[in-house]
Amino acid sequence: MTDHKVRTFTFLMFALGAGSCAPLQPPSATGPRANEPPYPVIFKADSHRKDSAVAAVNKLLPQSGVSPTTDLELQPITSTIERLQASSNSPLYLPKVGAEPVMNEEETRESLRRFIKDWQQLIGADPAKLSLVDRVDQPDGSKLAKYEQRAFRYPIRSNYGKLQIRFATDRRVLNISSTCIPDADRMQTALGAVSVRLKAEDAVKLLHDNDMTYSDAKGNKLTFRVPAGNEGNPAGLAIYILPSRTGPDALDFHLAWEIELNNAPIKTAYVDAVTGEILGGQ
Numbered sequence: 001m002t003d004h005k006v007r008t009f010t011f012l013m014f015a016l017g018a019g020s021c022a023p024l025q026p027p028s029a030t031g032p033r034a035n036e037p038p039y040p041v042i043f044k045a046d047s048h049r050k051d052s053a054v055a056a057v058n059k060l061l062p063q064s065g066v067s068p069t070t071d072l073e074l075q076p077i078t079s080t081i082e083r084l085q086a087s088s089n090s091p092l093y094l095p096k097v098g099a100e101p102v103m104n105e106e107e108t109r110e111s112l113r114r115f116i117k118d119w120q121q122l123i124g125a126d127p128a129k130l131s132l133v134d135r136v137d138q139p140d141g142s143k144l145a146k147y148e149q150r151a152f153r154y155p156i157r158s159n160y161g162k163l164q165i166r167f168a169t170d171r172r173v174l175n176i177s178s179t180c181i182p183d184a185d186r187m188q189t190a191l192g193a194v195s196v197r198l199k200a201e202d203a204v205k206l207l208h209d210n211d212m213t214y215s216d217a218k219g220n221k222l223t224f225r226v227p228a229g230n231e232g233n234p235a236g237l238a239i240y241i242l243p244s245r246t247g248p249d250a251l252d253f254h255l256a257w258e259i260e261l262n263n264a265p266i267k268t269a270y271v272d273a274v275t276g277e278i279l280g281g282q
Contacts, residue, residue, distance in 0.1 A: 037193045039274055040252040042244055045077045049182060053079040056121035061092075077251055080124035080178040092173040102169060105135075112145055112165060115173075123163055125149045125180035130163060142166050142174055151184035152191065152239055157258065157270065158282070160241040160251070181241075187253060191239065194255055196273045200234035203257035203271035206278060207232055214266050214281040224265055224281075232259040232269070240270045240279050254279055 053074055061072065073083040084092070095114045098107040109132065116127045123130075129151040136144045149161035159179055166175040181187060207226040216222055226232060235258040244250035256270040256279055266281035 036195070037190065039194055040244075040254045040272075041187065041190045041194065042246060043077070043181065043183075043187060043241075043251040043253060045079070045249040050074070050079040053081075053122055056119075060119065060122070074122075075179065077249060078124055078179070078182055080180055080182065081119075081122040081176050082178075084173070084176040094167055094171040094173060096171065103171070108143075109135075111171070115165070116147075116163075119176070123176075123178045123180055124182040125163065125178070125184065126151060129184070130180075138166070142168055149180045149184070151181070152188050154237045154239050154255070156181070156241065157238045157256070157268075158241045158280075191253060191255065194274060196237070196255060198257065198271070198273045198276050200257050200259075202276070203273070204232040204234065204259060206271055206276055207259060207269055210278055212269060212278045212281060216265070222265070226261060226264065226269070230262060230264060232261055234258070235260050235268070237273060238270065240272075242279065 057072060072081065074080065075082045094108075094111045095118075097103055097111045097114070103111060112132075113127065116123060116130060120127055129149060130147045131150050132145060133148050134144075134146040136146070138144055143166070145165045145167075147163040147165075149156060149163070151161075155161075161180055163178045163180055164176070165173065167173050208228055211223050211225045213221055213223055238256050238258045240254045240256040242252050242254065244252045246252075254270075254277075255273045257273050259269045259271060261267060261269060261281075269281040270279040271277070272279055
């Protein structure tokens with residue numbers, strides 16, 4: 001091998017070795033680079049989605065006598081049902097299951113399942129991807145069924161992905177409210193293309209080094225920094241949904257580390273697993 005070739009070979013081996021030992025770069029505050037998918041993933045209001053919801057209203061409600069104009073409201077971005085106050089003159093009922101006048105717990109759950117299937121368009125979620133998480137007897141004698149939407153690889157956090165149905169013992173539906181995310185499969189595909197760039201331990205360190213803003217029970221905005229002695233416990237990744245910074249007609253979907261806190265004014269903090277931004281807590 002000639003001297004020139006030896007020098008070239010030595011230089012190449014040195015360059016490759018140096019590249020393999022280069023330190024990992026920290027997450028960029030601006031998010032993914034130009035060749036990476038857009039982030040955060042944006043869910044936008046859609047006129048077609050709203051038209052479909054209105055069509056579902058017109059199909060379902062005239063059968064019950066409920067007025068679409070005075071008794072029902074839609075969520076502004078997802079076009080899912082925000083509020084339904086059934087008319088006392090023409091109430092809406094859950095389907096009857098069983099032979100007895102009052103349904104037992106098993107029959108009630110089956111009745112709710114059938115109701116959700118019929119109202120799927122307005123609820124905004126595949127019934128197979130809704131999980132009943134609580135069934136509560138209210139002080140006024142009504143009953144409340146709470147569901148969570150589990151259509152994504154990671155759990156939804158913040159105030160989205162929830163369905164509540166309040167009803168009476170005689171099966172009258174008193175209210176329905178859904179913050180579920182329609183088009184969940186499309187959103188999961190977009191989220192699946194996003195790469196996590198922040199380790200859980202780095203997210204904990206960011207909480208110790210920076211202030212975070214949260215809202216108390218009265219809605220007041222407060223600032224808090226996790227003290228050094230408070231060892232945050234990473235519970236895993238979650239999808240943290242916030243109003244979009246792009247405008248009032250969209251939501252931002254963030255991949256976030258969920259950090260459990262002890263002896264703090266909030267139980268859980270969320271740190272963006274892509275950008276390192278402290279998103280908030282609850």
